[in-house]
Amino acid sequence: MTQPLLEMRDIVKSFSGVRALNGVSIKLARGEALSICGENGSGKSTLMKVLSGVWPYGSYEGDIFFEGQAVKAAGIRDTEALGIVIIHQELALVKELSVLENIFLGNELGSFAKLNDEDMYRRTRDLLKRVKLEVSPNTLVRDLGVGQQQLVEIAKALNKNVKLLILDEPTSSLTRNEIQILLNIVHDLKDQGIACIYISHKLDEVLDLSTWVAVIRDGDHIDTRSAAELTQNDIISMMVGRELEALFPREVHDIGETVLRVKNAHAMQAGASIPQVNDVSFELKKGEILGISGLIGSGRTELMQCIYGCYDGRYSATIEMQGQSLTIRSQRDALAAGIAMVPEDRKRHGIIPIMGVGRNISLSVLDDYVTYLGAIDENRETQDTVDYIARLKVKTASPELPIKNLSGGNQQKAIIAKCLLTNPKILILDEPTRGIDVGAKYEIYKLMHALVKEGMSIIMVSSELPEVIGISDRVLVMHEGRLKGEFDHQGLTQEMIMNCAIKEGV
Template identity: 75%
Template sequence: MKQDLLSMRGIIKSFSGVRALNGIDIRLAAGDVLSICGENGSGKSTLMKVLSGVWPHGSYEGEIVFAGQEVKAMSIRDTEAQGIVIIHQELALVKELTVMENIFLGNELGPPWRINEESMYQQTLALLSRVNLSISPDTQVSELGVGQQQLVEIAKALNKDVKLLILDEPTSSLTNQEIHILLDIVRSLKEQGIACIYISHKLDEVLALSDWVCVIRDGDHIATRAATELTQNDIIGMMVGREMDQLFPREVHEIGNVILTVNKACARLSGASRPQVDEVSFELREGEILGIAGLIGSGRTELMQCLFGSYPGEYSAEIKVAGQPKVIRSQQAALKAGIAMVPEDRKRHGIVPIMGVGRNMTLPVLDKYQTWFGAIDEQQEHQDIELYLERLKVKTASADLAIKHLSGGNQQKAIIAKYLLTHPNILILDEPTRGIDVGAKYEIYKLMYALVKRGVSIIMVSSELPEVIGISDRVLVMHEGRLKGQFEHQGLTQEMIMNCAIKEGVSNV
């Protein structure tokens, strides 16, 4: 049996008397990959903050032993000195600096009065080679894609003589090709004897990469088992505490007349070589869930931004809502036309992080609560907030709690509540389940069906083909700004969608 590189025993962490971790035990040997799975709010991130020194020794109970020595870290710098490095979902690179400057930031070579840039350059080349990244060390980080930035973060960790690498949702914003590259890098590190703790909601990645899978639920350690003994359904059952044989709870609902007609939608950024949306036309019916599929860069999000008046470049479209022509040049005009949109990047475009959950929800409809003398009817506002918090099952200690403290799934439900308060007839959901766990996904799917049963029409953009097929009544496929095909959901497969997205010509089934 392998000797433990890491042992965490009886870890207890509380906030204001409420236990977030209730005696967690994990073990990991050098060269092994341990995936930690759990719903949002289960305690995964809190446990990693304890391990990486974000929560210092003394702020938690229990014992951490690493490489045979007890860890009593007071900061991240202490754990990094021991070889424990964490890469967060939100990358911490300074985009205005070069790759080399980021890798050596705070750890420059040479005496204080003369930095040895030549040695740093050569060492950066060697580190980039280890992660199969063929770029110049002088490249500014802002010029790199998300996948390349992720690899730079790993190169930075390798420069710190990492023995244990913690990856928190590393593939949530990556393309399929970038995901394969990243997983291969982790396998390569494993061969070099570097241990890895991998946190992901993508269970296919977890099973493909891991030696061990640890499941945490509501701060409790449910089980740690060999990955070879588990299926995705096994992990889901442990995560949510119940069987989830049907991940996509399709429900029968009536589809009515055409509610939205879009004709010749076009969008182009200044200086772009081709339009991001190129004369796309389609219809949406009452009570329908219309899925939009396509590869990254196909123009899915840009098309939705045209409908919601939020596209940053030049755009045009002939839009009719319930047969009436609409000119939509702003988000306010879209909301007035009965169109609301939950954006792809919830943290950047969906929330005001330091503002309370409730006030985030009522931002688009503040005029609804304005009294005749200009004040806000806080009682009515509070009633609506509580109603929608309960209706969408948003878990929060208080409506006044800063929304940044909520889990990803609860943030997403709060954003959906924000736009439901505008009482839309058409709701656009752009990547509605990105970065959230299977339990929260299931709740959002149930909510979508509840909405269409009330007559709301939904357009759902998603990169997850099983989700597109499992939830949509009809699917549109885009490629390089054009509409390539449309399919009814019955008999639809992932291969049919991918073939349509890649091959020339137009498909209709």
């Protein structure tokens, strides 16, 4: 390697005595991309927080060198001044401000203080062109999709004269097109001599972009290898410490009679002219995994929200469960009927960040633990939550740890545990494996199979076609609010789903 731009040596970081990083070393040169791979909770985001100054000098052990100089940052302002910019796993734009305002936010007093409005407008327009985002600089961020917001974050980074760009799981909520745009931008940046650190559970992206792949497992640095000599399977076995037999365990389900019948579901936002869900009817059988596919925006999530009683707008549907008609107007009604849902956006609907992991899991069924004296039977509560923490392999130092301190993927597992504790008859999973590592995905699929064998029925909305095909018994495809197709999993291919998902006409 030529003279490295960045070198991190023997980084050790602990949280209240628990080691998250156990002596990790990485380096990379200008124009190179380094991917960091590892299971949920292995320490990837923590390493990046050390690098970017979120965890300041003195709160970790080890050394960091950038352009040959020792870095002793007190915060992210110091590392940004050096040209190190991080885009976190959770986006950090101010939704009520415009694209332009977000791009210059935090920079008003810096080198741009002299710029007038017109200069800023022109500069923003040029930056947006560089990231291939065709929106006006005055657009409010809240009116942009997640993928577009991600591009604004990159534009903002480019405005800071970035030398090293860190992307922590940038594509987990993006559409295929948006992912391609993002990958192209990273390739362009490399060509311009900018270095990039990339974190993703999508190993095809990792291999597409990287010069180097570093693998960490439980805070230990396993190895760094040249991406050119690696396959996805090599990375997986370095990550999990063993070969996985298969990515998708296939099991035969004993499918019974219809448990849920949804008829004529409609959903429309206030003031909108086109419905998000347009006259959808379908059935779910006992012991079945029903996959729901379709492009982002095709109405899949909104259909689930109609069933779960949490659609934010006008909606109607006739719902029958085991032959009985149901009225579901709230999450409470749904849970009482035996329907639980793991939402797509866990930050907004899923968790209470500062509350402990255990209590987050038991929250929906807390009433069940109230004793006749009116207190909560904490022993029984802990027993149940600890059981699910083990079953789903949620990596947490203790059940009392605030859930916000868990790694992204482990928060997701805790939300699934929370739903399972309600012991539902019907479980709705909206993008259940987003941000989850390959080993844990496999565990979740096995758990889904076990649950339907016990008689539960599962509806899974997913944008990952291999997952939809690999796990479902039957697949429904949506297009612009309507149900466009229904397929048995046997003989089903990605092309068949894509053709159905993008086809115009009825």
